[in-house]
Amino acid sequence: MSLMFGKVKTCNSPAAAAAAPDRSPADCNLVLLGVMGCGKSALTVRFLTKRFISEYDPYLEDIYSTEEIVDQQPVTVRVMDTCDQPWASAFLVVYSIDNMDSFKGCQLYLQTLALHNKTFRPQTPIILLGNKLDMDRYRLVSQCDAEALASRFGCLFFEVSALLDFLSVQHVFYEAVRRARRGGTRGHLVPAVYISEDKALPSFTHHAVLQGAAGPRHRQAGHCEDFQSSEQTESCHAHPAERLQDLLTATDPPPPPPLTLSKTHEIELYSEHEQPHSLQSVCSLDDFLHITT
Numbered sequence: 001m002s003l004m005f006g007k008v009k010t011c012n013s014p015a016a017a018a019a020a021p022d023r024s025p026a027d028c029n030l031v032l033l034g035v036m037g038c039g040k041s042a043l044t045v046r047f048l049t050k051r052f053i054s055e056y057d058p059y060l061e062d063i064y065s066t067e068e069i070v071d072q073q074p075v076t077v078r079v080m081d082t083c084d085q086p087w088a089s090a091f092l093v094v095y096s097i098d099n100m101d102s103f104k105g106c107q108l109y110l111q112t113l114a115l116h117n118k119t120f121r122p123q124t125p126i127i128l129l130g131n132k133l134d135m136d137r138y139r140l141v142s143q144c145d146a147e148a149l150a151s152r153f154g155c156l157f158f159e160v161s162a163l164l165d166f167l168s169v170q171h172v173f174y175e176a177v178r179r180a181r182r183g184g185t186r187g188h189l190v191p192a193v194y195i196s197e198d199k200a201l202p203s204f205t206h207h208a209v210l211q212g213a214a215g216p217r218h219r220q221a222g223h224c225e226d227f228q229s230s231e232q233t234e235s236c237h238a239h240p241a242e243r244l245q246d247l248l249t250a251t252d253p254p255p256p257p258p259l260t261l262s263k264t265h266e267i268e269l270y271s272e273h274e275q276p277h278s279l280q281s282v283c284s285l286d287d288f289l290h291i292t293t
């Protein structure tokens with residue numbers, strides 16, 4: 001699979017221009033992890049475009065870049081929606097508050113990331129993010145449990161609704177940028193780790209699979225009923241902690257894969273009540289989003 005990068009759009013905002021007249025923005029790579037359907041694409045698109053779009057093609061992955069001003073400092077934020085990039089400035093581990101399996105999936109991600117953070121300094125910030133707050137009446141994951149999990153892994157915790165609330169979503173992404181800055185993780189390379197989020201589901205998927213950056217993205221669900229039992233499987237489906245440990249024992253992190261730029265389009269995105277938001281990407285938004293309406 002070729003990797004595609006969104007080209008950084010020209011910074012149109014006067015505030016951005018005033019804040020950084022003569023220096024290029026820092027980069028911040030945010031990676032969203034979470035099981036299928038927890039709302040990673042919705043959060044990504046909400047942050048990038050201020051809009052909520054209800055349906056996406058789940059097989060499309062992409063990386064988008066946008067220039068933002070966070071605490072008066074310009075930053076180029078690259079958002080990677082469950083991609084297999086080998087580096088991240090911060091991770092957003094997402095679940096849906098009305099889906100307990102998605103929350104259990106987060107535990108596995110956090111365990112895996114915690115192992116990674118033990119080995120490498122500076123630590124890569126992690127945010128546990130409960131999505132679909134608008135579904136509160138169907139809530140299955142309590143705030144209390146989520147706070148406890150976040151505290152266990154030393155990460156921040158937020159609940160948002162990609163459907164209802166742009167500002168809260170923006171706040172979380174900005175907070176990730178702040179944490180990445182504080183942690184000094186700018187430009188920090190981490191080993192190539194690919195997490196197949198579908199297989200990370202403890203209850204209705206097979207196994208969490210960590211692979212090199214070029215690894216495929218598996219979609220088919222397996223039949224493992226018990227997360228613990230995945231430890232006893234063959235090596236290609238080993239427990240993620242074991243696979244990660246293998247990766248971490250390598251002295252040199254693998255180099256990033258070559259970047260392949262495809263067509264570039266300037267996309268002008270309008271929401272009903274907002275100013276136009278300009279975003280340049282490697283593909284048209286319609287390629288990325290499967291808009292059914």
Ligand SMILES: Nc1nc2c(ncn2[C@@H]2O[C@H](COP(=O)(O)OP(=O)(O)OP(=O)(O)O)[C@@H](O)[C@H]2O)c(=O)[nH]1
Pocket residue numbers: 034035036037038039040041042043053054055056057058059082131132133134135160161162163164
């Ligand atoms: N009610 C509600 N629905 C949401 C919210 N965010 C996402 N959804 C819906 O949840 C479904 C899955 O959202 P996606 O953004 O595609 O989830 P994903 O995690 O990217 O899924 P994959 O791409 O398959 O991994 C879609 O039908 C969205 O419309 C939210 O905040 N509230």
